[in-house]
Amino acid sequence: MDPRELISQLYGEARDDVFRYLLAMGVLPAHAQDLAQESFLRLYEKLAEGETIREPRAWLFRVAHNLGVNAHASAQAFEPYDESVHDALPERAAGPEEGLIGRERMERVERAVASLSPQQRQVLALRASGLRYREIAATMDIGVSTVFEFVTRAVARLRQAAGGGGHE
């Protein structure tokens, strides 16, 4: 496929995912959008240069990860996760039947997400973006078994926070 077509298609499909991943890394929303766009342009440059990238989507997240790591060093581009994202979450439009219980449940979930380690949030975001576990490991430069461990602990904590019972 022509690089422009591929990027246009991928941009439509995955830009929100890349944006969410950068948020999960703690990048501020305004900066995350810039970096997400930059990630697609870097992928385009590689493809336009004639390079073959077998898994463009995974490559894209890898670039976004590197850009996010760099942004991490800039105080203006980086804030603690809970302040950057949760403040921006819209009020949930709960029906009367959900009411207070639903809101409290989601607040518990939000607190639980904020309490996860940065890597746990990142693996969740990548997995939810459709990356396979080995791709997540390559993106974050960690072992596959570590990815499994992060996911297992994270989903257990979220389930517990949502009031589903069980144990971590």
Next chain:
Amino acid sequence: MSRHLNPETLLRWSDDLDAAGRAAGERHLAECAECQTRRTEIAEGWSVYLEYRDRVPTPSAWDNLEAGMARIDGRIRARRNPPARFGAVRRWAAIGLAAAALLALYYRYRQIPSVQAAGLLRKAVAVAQPPAPGARIRLHTRRTDLVRPASLPQGDDSAWARLFAQAGYDWALPFSARSFDGWRGRLTDKKDSVELQPADGDTGAPVYVIRTSSESNPLASATLVLRASDYLPVRETLEFRGSDALEITTAIPSTAAAAPAPQPLPALPHAAALPLAIRELRALTALHSIHADLGEVEMSAADQTLTIRSVGLGEARRDQIRQALASADGLDGVELSFDNDTHLPVEGGRAENPVRSAPESSLRASLALKLGSGVSIDEAIDRILDTSDAMLAQAFALRSLAARFPPEAEAALAESDRRTLAQLRDDYSGEFLRRFDRLAQLLSPLVAAVPPVKRDPAAWQLRAAAMLAAAKSLDAALSAGFASAGAAAPPDLMVQRLEQALREVSAAAGGLR
């Protein structure tokens, strides 16, 4: 009963567990309530996360990437067309001796002569205006001295015209960056050099001297001198094989009066000629919709004809431009001229991550110190310089728009066209300001915050020129501070220069916020 399924197996259940693993897991799950429960719990946890994730707001508007991709295309074209002396090194690289060493010279690709020349010419083409009515140029050789109109209609059959045609150089408008760039772009072999001279021998002003030579073209070498402050041509020297060197300059009026009678001038349209102005506006809007209005094409108007020219575009991009123009209302009769592009086959051997190890400039070292070891200084500087490039592109576009639609021409437009013009203006200025804010943020480890500026009631057309001038000063300061190896000025002076340039841009653009 077999051993319990491990967390890995349960997590991979949904997608990348192979068939054998899944079959074994299914057999185990059928008889193990504990594993069934754990699998359900994992699914529930995931469900909670996905519910949370769906509530995280994402941007409602995203930039179109076309402009960025077009810039990248340009960079790639430039990289694929390196000067001949690098070709020899690449051959060595191909046998595995020196690719890394070659790339180590590439501290910044804008420093490679071919790329630097391409970048300067791009800027010069972007700021160029059609010659004013009555403008003359002087063509001087050892034996002849001729004054002629700066722009001639096609169809001249003089000896000079034939010589220029053989070389592929535009005789109709020979003293222009566009003609130089067009000739240079067609060369299959070329060698560039670029020099910044602090004081030109004729004008005393700083100038860029771009020299391109070819082994195969009838025009063996061409040298274009551009004023550093505004990229306008100062002097051009063409050395045709077997002929005397031809020097072209702007003819001053007294010279013109003493010269042979000039040929009739082609009539140039008045900027406010309404039908043409509206067609220009619509063409610009169409080009803007696909982000082709930032130096990628050049639009000119003469004799009520609108001409859009470009060099080096790929077929897909040409089609996009054709379609965008075809879909615009009332835009019949636009002449499109896509010169044969200069795409070359991809050369192998380009390393994935070129090493940039030029001597450190003073600001580079300061910035590296401020950012700390966790940040790639190369990437940080690339981002700074790219942001400045993007600012310049918007400033050029805004200045061109202002030149096409001076206040009186704007006032003559219908209300709907005025709104269209305002939208274009706001798009350029908005993007300019967005990039400027980003640049100020990127430079914040080094420089003081730029103070807010009061609104300026001057017409936007006047501010556009000031913005472009200020953006160029800022770009020059950045290049001197970051892209030039071994900058002579100490860091604190470079920082002061940067802060001053930032304040000037802020002041020039203040009225647009």
